[in-house]
Amino acid sequence: MVELCRQKCAGNEKDLQYIDEFEEYYNASNAIFWFTRDIFLYRLLNKALRELDIDTIYSLRYFFKDLHTKLLERYFSTRLKSASDSLRETVFRGQLMSNKEFDEKIRHNTGGFLPVSSFFSTTLNRQLAFTYAGDGSSETEQSIVFEIDVDKNDYIFPYADISTESAFDGVESEVLFTFGAVFRILSIEKNDDNIWIVKLKLTQEEDGESKALTLQLREQILCAQYPLQSLSNLMAYMGHHDKAEKYSLLLLRDTSFISLHVLSIIYEHLGSIYHYTGRHELALEYYWKSFSVLTEHQSVVDPTLQYAHKNKGHINEEKGDYKGALFDYTEALKIQLQKENLDFYEIANSFYRIGQVYRAQKYYEQALSMHEKSLAIKLNIFPPTHPKISLSYQSIGQIYYLQGLYAKALTFYEKCLEVAMKAFHKEHSNISLIYTDIGLTYYRQADYNDAADCFQKALQVQLTTSEQNQPILATTYENLAYSLYNIGKMKEGLEHMKKACEINSKNFPSNHPKVIRDFDWVADVQKELAGGEVQAN
Structure with a gap:
């Protein structure tokens, strides 16, 4: 913490002197005194909280916790005295x-x-x-x-x-x-x-989200046994997957003090991050690590094998072994339904995962049934603006889309977007995915103007939340290029496809179908534009 403060105040001799004084004299009992002084600490902490600068918040976490604790002490003391x-x-x-x-x-x-x-x-x-x-x-x-x-x-x-x-x-x-x-x-x-x-x-x-985030910050930074794990969960919730990955990997530098159960959870969390960001080989690697921990130490970590089945389901789903994935997710669900105290969220999540497997197998009616069961449970256990409800609406919309029922798909996407706008901030990565789904539906209906508008909105979000070379960003550039081409904006579409080519070339070998397809499209449009200019001349 002290070192971070010195870095932030480099060149300010007065603040550096205060930092030396803080290092020598600070203790938890005088946290309020130090916060109210008009020096570096007040400015750094409040700025980090306003801007949600998680790196700085984490570095200042001990002072953060001391100040919050002192306020709690005084709060309850005052309530007793002034009853x-x-x-x-x-x-x-x-x-x-x-x-x-x-x-x-x-x-x-x-x-x-x-x-x-x-x-x-x-x-x-x-x-x-x-x-x-x-x-x-x-x-x-x-x-x-x-x-x-x-x-x-x-x-x-x-x-x-x-x-x-x-x-x-x-x-x-x-x-x-x-x-x-x-x-x-x-x-x-x-x-x-x-x-x-x-x-x-x-x-x-x-x-x-404003309340959800602050409550999670309070719980996960002030109360968590493993703050880095909690910060990683929080970053994933906010859609900052690069930071979520960073904090989980930092925690894995020294696993000697981490329980086996938590270790398996961290591996699973990294697997989900890599799956979400399109890095499927890494996803598979970390799902296997999580599964190995669970099965090698079964009596200590997971006597029922519920989590082992769930993680093996992730692995099989990632590999495309949908029969195996369906078996494991179903076994996990059976165990969940036999428990004395039912965990309704876990049950809803199992219905969701089974629905995703049916969808991948193109068994759309079975998939729809599973997702509707998952949604019904979520509507009973969560408030109506919870992000998990938004996810269920989106999944049901995607199934209708795959069935070619585009009007129904749009209805559920609109419900999804309405909830997501209340559950997340407007630059959350989930918002970009919803705009993408809506854009694809408009595109299928040959409504290329609305499609381009949605893809542009998705792109704006992704440029603020995604690393600039992630495959998901290339896909959005491709979608936008196709839509712009279809409304006659070929030059603009061409520029977007060139960006897609640049990203895909960094993520895939030169003979990968994605790379070949994009470069071929660029070449074809360039020829078309050149032919048009010759004809005009």
């Missing part, structure tokens, strides 16, 4: 906010949510908040005073009056909320001094 006091209180926060951020988050959002990913500093002193808000004269920023209504009986997001431990010695009457608080915007008004008064209420209502 007979007023059940409500109001705190304030004054700040400047850019016009763009204000328009996006507040101006037209009355009744909506305002999630705060960082630790959130407020004050009991209303006048002090107006001082921090500025005078309302800026043309590029808005002056805002937040008035936050808090019900002391609600345990939602811990907060505490930290005046006695603050570096400001109580001058600011500071009340600090832990990271990830979610507020509902009750009203927005501008006063005569050109300052916005925004009334908020602390809420525990769902807020899509």
Whole structure:
């Protein structure tokens, strides 16, 4: 942690001196004091949380945990001492906010949510908040005073009056909320001094991914036995598969302290990452590693062999041995259904995997039946905006697509997209896959304009979430090229196909069908364009 801070503050002698002081004198009991000092630590931690800079958050995790723990201690201590006091209180926060951020988050959002990913500093002193808000004269920023209504009986997001431990010695009457608080915007008004008064209420209502991510961060960084494993899971959930792979591989550098069960899970997780990103040989390798751990240490890891069957099913599915995959997934399901305490998510997942195998075998009615069973369970155990529900809608849509029932496919893709937009941020890799599926359906209906539009949206997401040489990105360039060609934009399509050629040439040998097909298409379109120019001349 200290080394990271030195790297971040290189060239700033004052901050480097503070870092030396921190290294010598810091302990967990004074985490609040260090956070409230106007030095490097406050800026680094809140910036990392706002930007979801997982590398920095992980490096600062011990301080992160100490600060959160101290807030919890003070929160519960205060609740016990003030049980007979007023059940409500109001705190304030004054700040400047850019016009763009204000328009996006507040101006037209009355009744909506305002999630705060960082630790959130407020004050009991209303006048002090107006001082921090500025005078309302800026043309590029808005002056805002937040008035936050808090019900002391609600345990939602811990907060505490930290005046006695603050570096400001109580001058600011500071009340600090832990990271990830979610507020509902009750009203927005501008006063005569050109300052916005925004009334908020602390809420525990769902807020899509913003809440899901902060809750996962809290659980997985603060409470996890293996933080790197948890961060890898979180990165995969967010669609950042390169970082998910990085953290899992870092954890495998020293497996001596990892339980066999967790080791098998890490191998399986890497297998799923490689499968998702189109690296099927690596996927197969890591699924085998997971299976080997499970079977070699059966009595310790998995007495029922449920997970061994599941992983062997992954292996057979990856190899194209669908008969074997179906057997193993079915065996895993039998074990799950015989348990005294049913794990409905595991059961839903088994129905899903069996459905995928039937789909690969082109047994579409059986596949549809399995996916409908999986969806029915998920709708009973998850909230309606859960990402797993989006996945089931997508899978059912894909089956209808393969049956040529394009109108039905689009209906389920639209449901899928609606849930995904609430469950994920708009640049999540799953969003790109949904746009791709919708684009392919439009393409099959010869609606090339809408197809091109969807493929363009998929591409925009992938350029922010995928490594630039992944096969999935090449596929999107190909789809976009074909669509543009069919609406007469041959030159634009040609440029996209050239990018696909470049990526596929890095991932496959020169005699691979993908590489040959793309280069042939480029050559044919170049000839067509050249012939058109000659004819015009």
